[in-house]
Amino acid sequence: MGTAAGFRNLANRAMSFNGTNSVAVVPHSSLLSPSNISIVAVVKTTGFYSGTCQGNNIIYKSYAYYTPGCWAMHLTEDDGNCNTVSPTTVKLDYAGSSSGSYTLSSNTVDTGKWYFMVTTFNGSTIKRYMVQMIDTVYTSGITPISTTSFSAAIGTNTDDVRIGGTQNPPFRYWFNGAMDELVLFNKELADSNVQSIYDYLWGLININFTNRSLLRGDTLHVNYVPVNPTLYSAGNVFSIELSNAAGSFSSPTIIGSLTSTVAGKIICTIPTTIPTGSGYRIRIVSSNAASRMPDNGVNITVTNSISKISLLHNTTLLPNPNNGSFTLTGNTLSTQPIHTQVYNSIGQLMFTKDIAPANGAIKETITLPEVASGIYVLRLYVAEDVKTIRFRVDK
Incomplete structure (x- = not known):
């Protein structure tokens, strides 16, 4: 097991697993046998396990899946055949303390892509969430991709937690790829909790800007707050970009910048040379790590009038x-x-x-x-x- 660049290509932020013998072990503790559980992971696969039943273990606590005390997040082929290798059918799943009728979504996992994955179990229902992590595409309104009724309690065992592979010889389920984040909660996360965790891991930067009418030449003050400041390294520059009059950022104009890694205020100036219009938008971008946020969400009107009521x-x-x-x-x-x-x-x-x-x-x-x-x-x-x-x- 080694290190790898994580999501947003930050060096040494992820653990790498070679798909043949890489595994991390966390010793047994009673704290790791909750009645409810949520598992959060940010992972990227470079290949899939082709051994018997073609599983890919992200994390589990047990000797074998579907035994007392078991909880697991894994990737599995959804082809109903333990002997046929079908890498185009790999999907996210949760394994509990007994087998059951698991209904998975149509969402499949591709190699070479980062995914934000969450599985939750509250004693009666399994929920699965999965969103592709793209550094230029922010996802809001995250909801489960599939839900399964499942009433078997987790129970307890004394097995260690294993990450990247199992200890069950017929079904080793070696993980081949990288894991940027892996977090456990001893409760069921609500959709809003899942969204908040995604916002943090994706690196959302919130901006406070409500003015919908500006003049050419105006100076404005934009407050911003990074949800996860640890993403940003020394020398990072936060910049406010202005779209064209149609709201497109294909060739944005930088109207203000600040060298910082934490929350602050950016002083911006609306250029005097831009056309007037009612479809302008602004957004914030960063340089290190490089990221690009969604725009402010509402149109801004820029006019050339000299009449303006000052606050x-x-x-x-x-x-x-x-x-x-x-x-x-x-x-x-x-x-x-x-x-x-x-x-x-x-x-x-x-x-x-x-x-x-x-x-x-x-x-x-x-x-x-x-x-x-x-x-x-x-x-x-x-x-x-x-x-x-x-x-x-x-x-």
Whole structure:
């Protein structure tokens, strides 16, 4: 057993199994004999087992399938024949403590592709989920691909857990491929839980952007949150892309970027040269690991009008110059908190604070900690509105 690149081609993120003798063993524990169970895996096969009954063991606890205390996630040929090799019929299945009438879906497993797989058992029902993991295609609304009524309790045994093969000589079911993730839960996962786990493993980045009307030349502030920050390595760049006026990203325009591996805010500018239109979309992409998210889901209208109601107005900073302490006043049409940032003359962030407006009024005294004399910039963000005020500190 060795290591391999995982989903999204990140080096050494997966275990590799050679299909002939690779196996990982987890010693028996009573914790591994639950009454309900869910098994989650992200796997890619490079070939299928061709021995008797053509199984492919991902993980199981038992000596043999369908015996007391057994639970297993495996890939099996759905041809009803233990002697005929039919690799085009391989499907995801769960093996319990006794054999039964298992009805599988029409979804088959292909070699060379990553899959997100989940099997659950709640004491009366087996559910199977399977989604192909494609780094540029996000899947929402995940539901079971098949469901089977099965009332045999899991029970207990003292066998170890084996990953990648079984200990039953007639049916070794060696797994040939790579496993990126393998997780056990001592409960039945709901569809929403399965979706959340998929979001995490796929690497969903949520963006907060609700404005549906923009001007050419507008500056906007896009908040983003990676569901799984561990996917991203040093030097990663998050970028906001703008589609064309028809919503196509065949040749997107980058309107803002930020070098980071964690949640943050990206300052973007709508180009003044793009055509006006009502079908624009935005999306976020990353560079390391490379990923591309779904778009914002609603059309954005871009116009060339000069009339725009600002959410921030009559904003003043006094005194200016000051000694590092000043009072910010103004008005806002928004009820959202106003995010403030202060930068020095070389672009370093010196201070940040969220201010809650009171009945549309802004009044806040800000004292900057240990700042030197010089020119500073205060930026105020609310929704997608941004205001900038320059001021000087004299000490």
